[in-house]
Amino acid sequence: MKDNSFTAVLEIIGINPFVFVPDEILEDIFKAAGKNKSPVPVKGTVNGKEFKQNLMKYLGEWRLYVNLLMLKNSPKE
Template sequence: MKSYSFQAELEIIGINPFVAVPPDILQKIFQDSGREKSPIPICGQINEKTYQQNLMFFKGDWRLYVNTTMLKNSPKRIGEIFDFTISYDSEPRIVKQPQVLSEALAKNPEAKKYLTN
């Protein structure tokens, strides 16, 4: 996939650090992904550290949320400017359900009605 580079200042909304993706790059991500609906899976680098994330539309704006896995101490780094690369990520986002949760749900008669194999 195509990769795009930009610099952005880390901002915060509520307790969540984020950066705004430049509009021209956002349009390219829409084109690459074939969608303009949240979430859009992306990957890239922040200051040369690889990340996998989703672009999210919230309160009228598209945001790339920056968590502490992506950037150590991100909530304490508001106002800093970082180098980003971003690409649409076509890899499926499948999270395996933990065994302990599967077992707990299977023991609950009400929940058991909704389990799929």
């Protein structure tokens, strides 16, 4: 799979922070994973820190939930 990069605004549902992944990147992820049903394992970096996480579909939208380790040293704005 090719390397993809995007910038996203952190959203929050209840206490769960997440980002929406752009459609063109979702297509690449589904193709590489060989599936488009939740959960889809992904890996990447946030602020230079590596992560492994599952991409989840919830209420018809794909979300990458962000945990506290992924947010460490993030800007506080």
